[in-house]
Amino acid sequence: MSNHLNIIVEFKGGMELLFDNVTKKELSLPVNSGEDGSAPVEWTIKDLINHLKEKHLKERPELFVNDDSIRPGVLILVNDVDWEILGENEYKLADGDKVLFISTLHGG
Amino acid sequence: MSIDYWIEKSLILYRSIIFEIMSDLTKEEISRYSRQLLLPEIGKEGQVKLKSASVLIVGCGGLGCPCAVHLAASGIGKIGLVDHDKVELSNLHRQFLHTESRVGTSKANSIKESLNQLNSDVDYVVYDTKFNKTNAVDIIKEYDVIVDATDNAPTRYLINDASVVSGKPLVSGAALRFEGQLTIYHYNKETPCYRCLFPKPPVPGTVTNCSDGGVLGVIPGIIGSLQALEVIKIITGLEPSYAGKMLLFDGLAGSFRTVTIRGRSKDCAVCGDSPSIGHQLVDYEAFCGTPMCEENKSLKILAPEERLTCSEYKESVVDKDVPHLLIDVRPAVQASVFKLNHAYNIPLSKITNNDGMNNLKEMIEDKKVNKVYFICRRGNASQKACRFTKENLTDIDNIEFKDIIGGMTSWAKEIDTETPIF
Ligand SMILES: [Zn+2]
Numbered sequence: 244m245s246n247h248l249n250i251i252v253e254f255k256g257g258m259e260l261l262f263d264n265v266t267k268k269e270l271s272l273p274v275n276s277g278e279d280g281s282a283p284v285e286w287t288i289k290d291l292i293n294h295l296k297e298k299h300l301k302e303r304p305e306l307f308v309n310d311d312s313i314r315p316g317v318l319i320l321v322n323d324v325d326w327e328i329l330g331e332n333e334y335k336l337a338d339g340d341k342v343l344f345i346s347t348l349h350g351g
Numbered sequence: 352m353s354i355d356y357w358i359e360k361s362l363i364l365y366r367s368i369i370f371e372i373m374s375d376l377t378k379e380e381i382s383r384y385s386r387q388l389l390l391p392e393i394g395k396e397g398q399v400k401l402k403s404a405s406v407l408i409v410g411c412g413g414l415g416c417p418c419a420v421h422l423a424a425s426g427i428g429k430i431g432l433v434d435h436d437k438v439e440l441s442n443l444h445r446q447f448l449h450t451e452s453r454v455g456t457s458k459a460n461s462i463k464e465s466l467n468q469l470n471s472d473v474d475y476v477v478y479d480t481k482f483n484k485t486n487a488v489d490i491i492k493e494y495d496v497i498v499d500a501t502d503n504a505p506t507r508y509l510i511n512d513a514s515v516v517s518g519k520p521l522v523s524g525a526a527l528r529f530e531g532q533l534t535i536y537h538y539n540k541e542t543p544c545y546r547c548l549f550p551k552p553p554v555p556g557t558v559t560n561c562s563d564g565g566v567l568g569v570i571p572g573i574i575g576s577l578q579a580l581e582v583i584k585i586i587t588g589l590e591p592s593y594a595g596k597m598l599l600f601d602g603l604a605g606s607f608r609t610v611t612i613r614g615r616s617k618d619c620a621v622c623g624d625s626p627s628i629g630h631q632l633v634d635y636e637a638f639c640g641t642p643m644c645e646e647n648k649s650l651k652i653l654a655p656e657e658r659l660t661c662s663e664y665k666e667s668v669v670d671k672d673v674p675h676l677l678i679d680v681r682p683a684v685q686a687s688v689f690k691l692n693h694a695y696n697i698p699l700s701k702i703t704n705n706d707g708m709n710n711l712k713e714m715i716e717d718k719k720v721n722k723v724y725f726i727c728r729r730g731n732a733s734q735k736a737c738r739f740t741k742e743n744l745t746d747i748d749n750i751e752f753k754d755i756i757g758g759m760t761s762w763a764k765e766i767d768t769e770t771p772i773f
Contacts (some may be wrong), residue, residue: 244411250399252770254531255599255601256527256530256532257528257559258563266604268373274481296659302700302702302703302704303474303703305554305557306557309554312368314553314554315549315550315551315553316504316549316551316552316553316554316557316558318578318597320550320610323608323609323610323611324610324611325611325612325613326611327551327613328611329615343610345599346532347548347553348525348526348527348531348532348533348550349501349502349503349504349507349527349553349558349559349560350413350502350525350526350527350560350561350571351410351412351413351414351415351500351501351502351524351525351526351557351561351565351572
C-alpha cells in the first residue's frame with residue numbers, strides 16, 4: 244500500500260499568480276500506511292487548502308483563504324465537478340484526483 | 352348566431368392574419384438569412400423565432416461588441432444596449448464596434464451606429480444610463496434573454512437578481528488576461544443563479560478588472576461570440592450547452608474545458624425556496640463594498656496629511672531638488688511601459704513581503720534620504736504600500752512616508768501631458 248496520495252492541483256483565473264505563476268503541481272501527500280499501528284491519514288479538501296497555504300503559497304494569503312475557508316469568488320473543481328456537489332471542505336481526496344482552483348473573472 | 356359570436360370570430364381571423372404576416376419572412380429576409388435558414392435545426396421556424404425575439408445586452412464593451420454583432424447579424428428582432436460609459440482609446444483593441452471618431456461618445460449609441468450599418472432591420476434600443484436597482488427590473492422585463500457583458504461584481508449581482516425576479520435566462524460571460532468563462536444562470540428550476548454559485552461577494556480589493564490586469568482583445572471576442580451562440584440556441588429552442596455547466600477557456604493553453612457546477616440552492620437569497628430579495632432588489636455597491644464604476648474607486652487609507660498632490664510633489668520636491676526616494680509600486684509590466692525617470696519600481700506585491708521591506712530599507716540607507724514617496728497608477732496601491740511600510744519599517748526613524756494622490760494618471764493630466772495614460 245502506497246504511503247502517498249498522488250494528486251494534481253491546478254490554478255487558473257489568476258490563482259496561479261499567488262503560486263509563483265505555476266498553473267499545475269503534482270503533489271504527493273503523505274498518508275500513513277497503518278503498518279506501525281497508527282491510523283491512516285486521510286486528506287480532505289480542507290487539509291489540502293491548509294497545506295497549500297502553508298507550503299506552496301507565495302504571496303497575499305488573503306487572496307487564497309478568508310476566515311479559514313477558501314476566499315469567496317474562488318471555485319474548487321475536483322475532476323471537473325464543483326466541490327459543492329462533493330461535500331465541500333469535507334470531501335476526501337482520492338488517488339489521482341485533479342483539483343482545480345479557479346478565480347471567477349469579472350472583466351468584460 | 353349572436354353578434355358577439357361574429358365579433359369574436361372575426362377577431363380570431365384578424366389575429367391569425369396579423370400572425371401570418373408577422374411570423375412570415377420577407378423575400379429579402381429569406382435570402383439574407385438563407386445560409387442559416389438552410390440548417391435543419393434553425394429552418395424558417397427558427398428564423399421567425401429569432402425575428403420575434405428580444406435580447407438585452409448589458410455592457411457594450413469587450414464582450415458586448417462580439418455578442419451584439421452576431422445577434423444583429425443573425426436577425427434578432429429587438430436588441431437592447433445598456434452602457435453609461437464613453438468610448439475610450441484603450442477600448443478599441445477589443446471593443447471593435449466603436450471607432451476612433453467616436454472616442455468620447457456614448458458606448459451604447461456607438462454600438463448602435465455600427466450595428467445599423469450591418470443590419471438596419473433590427474430594432475435597437477439604446478439605454479445610455481446607469482443600470483441600477485431602480486431601473487434594472489423595468490428594463491429587463493421587456494426582453495426574452497439577458498446577456499451579462501459587464502465588468503464588475505456589483506453589477507453582476509444586480510443583473511442576476513433582476514433577471515431572476517423577472518424570470519429571464521441570463522447568459523453570463525467574463526474575460527481577463529488570456530482566460531474566459533461562460534455559463535447560463537437561471538435557465539430552469541435546476542440551474543443555479545450567480546448568487547447560488549457565489550452567495551458571498553468577493554472581498555473588496557480582490558477583484559482584478561481588465562484595466563488593471565489586462566486582457567488580450569480576442570479573448571472577450573471568443574467568449575462574447577459564444578454568448579451570442581447560446582442566446583440563439585435558447586431562442587430557437589435548441590438546448591443551450593452551458594446551463595448547469597461552466598466553460599473555462601484558456602487562450603494560452605488553447606483549452607476549452609467544461610465543468611459541472613452545483614444546482615440551484617434552495618437557500619439562495621434570490622432564487623431559493625424562500626427568497627429575501629424581491630422586485631425591490633438591494634444595494635449592490637454596499638453588498639460588495641465596491642462601486643459599480645471605476646472612476647469612484649478611490650480608497651481612503653491614509654489621512655490627508657500623509658498624502659501629496661502631484662503639483663505639491665512637483666513644486667515642493669522635484670523642482671527644489673529635495674533629496675527623496677520615489678517608489679513606483681505598480682506591477683513591473685506597467686512600470687516597464689512607462690515610469691518617471693527618477694522612480695524605482697518595487698511592486699506592491701513585493702513591498703508587502705520581507706524581501707521588499709529589506710530592499711526598501713537598504714535603498715533608504717544607501718541614498719541617505721529622509722523622505723520616501725509612493726506612486727502607483729491611480730493612488731490606491733500607493734496608499735496600501737505607504738501604510739504597510741509605516742507599520743513594518745519601524746527600525747529606522749525620522750523618515751517621512753507619503754503617497755501621491757491620483758498616481759501616474761493624475762501626473763499625466765496635471766503635470767506632464769506627454770505621459771501616456773494606460
Ligand atoms: Zn440562486
